Amino acid sequence: MTATTTDTNPLALDFCGLRFASPIVLLSGCVGFGEEYTRVVGFSNRDAGAVVLKGTTGMARLGNPPHRIYETPQGMLNAIGLQNPGARQVVEEILPTLDFGETRFIANVSGSTIEEYVEVTRLFDDSPIDAIEINISCPNVKEGGVAFGNYPEMSARVVEACRRVTSKPLITKLSPNQTDIQENARRCIEAGTDAFAVINTVMGMAIDAEQRRPVIGNVQGGLSGPAIKPIALLKVHQVHQVAQRHGVPIIGQGGIVSARDALEFIIAGAAAVGVGTALFYDPLVCRKINEGIRDYLGRHGFGSVAQLVGTLELPGAPAAAAGRAAG
Template identity: 80%
Template sequence: MSAKAPKRDPLAIDFCGLQFATPLVLLSGCVGFGEEYTRVAGFSNRDAGAVCLKGTTGQPRLGNQPHRVFETPQGMLNAIGLQNPGVDRVVEEILPTLDFDETRFIANVSGSTIEEYIQVTRRFDASPVDAIEINISCPNVKEGGVAFGNDPDMSARVVAACRQVTDKPLITKLSPNQTDIAENARRCIEAGTDAFAVINTLMGMAIDAESREAVIGNNQGGLSGPAIKPIALLKVHQVFQVARPHGVPIIGQGGVVSATDALEFLIAGASAVGVGTALFYDPLVCKSINNGIRGYLQRHGLEHVDQLVGTLALNGSAKVCRDAGTGG
């Protein structure tokens, strides 16, 4: 009699050929280079299927002037400015300190030119990282500062260039600050992306009424946290319509603080769920999210989290439009 196959863990997923212990992903910029929370009692990277490392550029960057972070109602503005030690130091000094048996590690590539994206991607291709996330929300200095991710042509050019220099899974991080995220996703699929992270932060501002000055040193910053979740859910659903026929998975992210939030992203079409801002006030939140997802599966008689992906039922004959609104 043949040996019985071991039962598959309900939360374990295959993401671009990588085995994630859970569908949760710790987002870039929220856990440093994987060591940010290791000194917190009870924290373990094992509670996440993958960790996205801090955004990395070709050369070291000091980042923006303060203030860099500002708390908002149901969210947070940040304008760190991609402070990082540069890709050579990350590869040579930081990656060797990470425990690749503990979880999967995803590099985050940022750049101001196509050439810089190529340089950083090529360097990470020759490193132990499991996958590479492309942050296309960076400003293109050769095109007057417009963000790569807000123009489908430029987005596709970045993805195609990175695709040429790596065989590792490429995850394109899509910006919500654009006219048509679904069209951008389609172009990125044609250019060779293997997956998407949806969404990056929304641009926002905070003002000190007494001084009449912008609070953030960079004047504007990226808004994250629960305030952006409804927008993120819609964008995930829109990208899913384009990505599903090609088998391109999505990391859904934006305001996830509970198991219910994570479940909503899975139902909208995400195969994995990013956790970011919530870690700043509850570093152990992933434990409760994982437990909550397990409980949901049991209550609904589901054997695996994959069974939830893209199961959203739209109301009646209504459909979600790219420019949908209430009117009136």
């Protein structure tokens, strides 16, 4: 399933059969369960094509001990630890409060075993949620804590198991903390994923030199923000080389804070773009990004954002057709 234009709105696209009014996706963990930003004056979910809800597990989790967030140069470390009320409470108490007529809502499924992934996916399948994102960066407790997403075989097993219990679009969130992201993507496509989110955070740490102790209570955390943008861009480009052959779209994410950032990801092969860390210091950044993308499309003769996807001109390759010719 690919991303295509759906109407006269140049920002609108079809993503796995779902209409997105904008290519922007609000990322998991940055907007709670979709209600947090409704309290910000001037913010509207209509500025985003979709909202990914906070990572959800089978049972409620309290998360990691503090400190759980630490600002770094051009980025942020977080080790929240998947704090959430449990999948059943999300489905029964939180989803009914969301306005599904305003934007698309995507569940984020996490787990410590394949069985837990299946349980949570099955609960969301029997709900009004629009799509399901599988967070395969979680540690597999049965394999000594190694992350599912760091090994293609384990990633594919999670996707295949979840695919069997849902007909909703499955989006696999790929980790950059692995040896061969292209092989992982290929295996996940064979297992039945409909789309990818590229990338998850990059693992890092911070140290308090005076105390000679880790700043993060969990010692390590996920690094997000502009510092990881070059890594994320490369991974989107690499996954696109595999995904485009199968019509599998990508949500590109990692350090997007401006329209130019978003455009670079789209040109690299992302059908949609995820915004997360930027929301913490500019809750209205989505509107600015949308305006910038719309202006770029007009200046370069593209009739829709879908026409811009994957138009990167590599050295030695034939020049891509101009946007106006594609329209």
